[in-house]
Amino acid sequence: MYQYFYDLTGNTILATLVVAVFPLVNVLIVALIGVYLERKVSAWIQDRVGPNRTGPFGLFQTVADFVKMLQKEDATAKDIDSKLYNIAPVLVFTGSFAAYAAIPFSSKLIGSEAEVGLFYVIAISSLVVGGILMAGWSSNNKYSLLGAMRSVAQIISYEIPTAIIVLSIVMLTGTLSLDKISNMQTAYFWNWNILGGAEFGITKFLLIPFMVVGFIIIFISTLAEVNRTPFDIPEAESELVAGYFTEYCGMKWAMFMLSEYGNMFAVSAIVSILFFGGYHSPIGYLGNSLGVEWLIPFEQAFWFLAKGWLFILVQMWLRWTLPRLRVDQLMSLCWKYLIPYAFVNLIIIGVISLL
Amino acid sequence: MKSAEEIFEILKTEFGDSILVLDKDTPTEPIISVDPLQIHRVSKFLREHPDLQFDNLMCLSGVDDANGNKVTNADGDELIEGGTLSVYYNLHSVSLKHKISLKVSTSRTDPKVESVENIWKSANWHEREAFDLLGIFFLNHPDLRRILMPYDWDEFTTEVSRHPLRKDYKNPEFYQGMKVPY
């Protein structure tokens, strides 16, 4: 993408800027749509109407909310550690928005085509942990502290099964580049990793059950990493008021929320790249059959967004259906079930890939 | 099932006449009057006797009997001097399904009643409430603090406005700088 804009403008600064702004725009749009969709989806699930006053079908509700959030007074408590307190939301937001830099939206729409994209995404999302701990500690509020402790314990624990499953995919594909992983699953949906990958043969069929297990594990653990119900205990409203961001208001609070929705899409994107072919169409391209080549990247972007939002919808569906777990149950789920299964899965996939 | 008279007879043989009176004049419910400093003994007996088994204290209510002399003090407040405060105990047996009411009366100037908290745990908050609203002291209560009124009510108010359910209660003028009568 950088190369494309460089060729277009002939200016390195301009090209860099465009590429840098791209993830920011993305994360904002995702958050805007995400918040609106969450309200509508929860309303449909709960037999309600949902926002319907601001604009057609309440479409501008989130926009109005953001405008309100920007205007709000930045009220802070007296005894906070103001340095950490102010850095924390920025750090959390940076963590989730920087991940977008490496996510390929289509073959042409990639912020950075880094060879270590997958590694980078996992590393940069860990930045969030630091921000959360900072927020909880600096707020000087016991609820925030408890929420932060829970959150950090949870995110770090659940990174382990995520990483193991990612590792098994990396073992199969032999690359850390998100773009290359996507390209390995091109053409039709039976080439997806969840259906054993593109290589046809006995290994493909042997892989299918273990890939499904891997997908389930990574979906559950990413759900926990982004603090969504049933794993939303760090911000468990009925227990800890709002968890680590209890003391925040206005735009600082909004940054936490933005990053939550940003993260939701980021993890959905990662899951769809690893298991569901990334930006590749499951049924072939219209551009190919019509012979219109410039259509293909748009089709790819459409498929990528469709897959990402599908996972977000599943996350919302779960959130509005299930109660939340308790903190110790959450930990035992991770350490007693997910991690051992993920390890076994890793070994089996390794053995199969040697065949 | 035992009637109030039968229960009274059992109690009388155990504790003697001196601390017990059966008040049958009350039209609706017979009430056994007990000495306030013996109530815990009577209660324990009522709870543990195999024919009685009063395992459930339904209700414990403090009452200002307002049977003293009405006097007017220097500030023009009408006060009640002398007389009694009472505590009513409504007991029930879950297993035997009979009921009885007890009553103790204690002097208004120095109201002291033995606590029954160690017999029925449910008495704990009821006694705190009676202490809070009527100023009845329950001896041997583990945690006799105010419960409904603010803990620091005493610091801001005078003698006449300590305990709201006393019949001569007067609203204090101010509580923590806030005007009370509105």
Next chain:
Amino acid sequence: MALKTEHMVLNMGPQHPSTHGVLRLELEIEGELVNKVTPHLGYLHRCFEKHAEAMQYNQVVPYTDRLDYLAAIGNNFGYALAVEKLLGIEVPERVEYIRVIMAELQRIASHLVAIGSNGADIGALTPFLYLFRDREHILSIIEETCGARMLYNYIWIGGLSHDIHPDFVRKTKEFCNYFKPTIVELDNLLSYNKIFIERTANIGVLPVDTAINFGSSGPTLRGSGIKFDLRSDDPYSIYDRFDFEIPVGKGLMGTVGDCWDRYYVRIREMEQSLRIIEQAIDHIPDGDVQSAIPKRIKPPKGTVYRRVENPRGELGYFIISDGTVNPFRVKVRAPSFVNLEVLGELCKGYLVADVIAILGSIDIVLGEVDR
């Protein structure tokens, strides 16, 4: 220097999303483990008992609405029964039937809130809204008859404030038919949900003898497995004419007397309430509902303690009459007040998240706790 550790004190409330009002809990915690719970009450103290002493008997009725504001009809009912006993009057058949139907409708409405908020505390927001939707049907049925949706002032001493609306019988029957399938839906959505069971089973176990000693009543007591319901054990009004069961906690998912049992007892009780309504609704006799209302209420001297089975437990009114038009003393034995006392006992050794679950399963209403 020797290292020392101390427990953290966490103030839960009076403003907190799930203390069901303005209850303040002082939690002494060690990490997330709760060592001690001290409830502090009184944030909603409105001096009901002092007010009542200054009112005439019939003027007290609206004040009783505000005790357990989720089950106002039950409060009216208990007060009316107590004063009627003092007065020694009988009310007409029609009044009795309507009172029972109304009280049972109210019981369902109240349990719906209790179950819903218990679920919401544990994080299931959707059942909460479903139940509020169903409660709406009951509220509109009652609203049609007495004009209010929450504080009804409906059951008066010796009668009722209004006769039932002409549509009342039809709509109540419709509601019964509508509501039965939704109980099944609720069971599938929440009661047998794996996560919900994990969160509530074996949590906050209340043994029977502790429950009785602490004076617990209602679903809190029955969840511990003892069959004790004032509607059948100390029948008042015309409850002895109806055929219904008393659901008790059986420890289906864990130990007898855990949060899940208390929760489940409420669901089964709603079914029994429907049964009572269905038995009563077709047999409401004709007559006037106000004929027995005394012009001037001046009971003879005496004391009375009258108790009814409110949705939250045994609601008792202890009234002393000195022979004047004002009650000399009205003491309310509020079920939530007494049930809440056992909280400190239940929460020891559980986690902060469990305190919420336990509090939700006890189901308190602060209007009644603080009076």
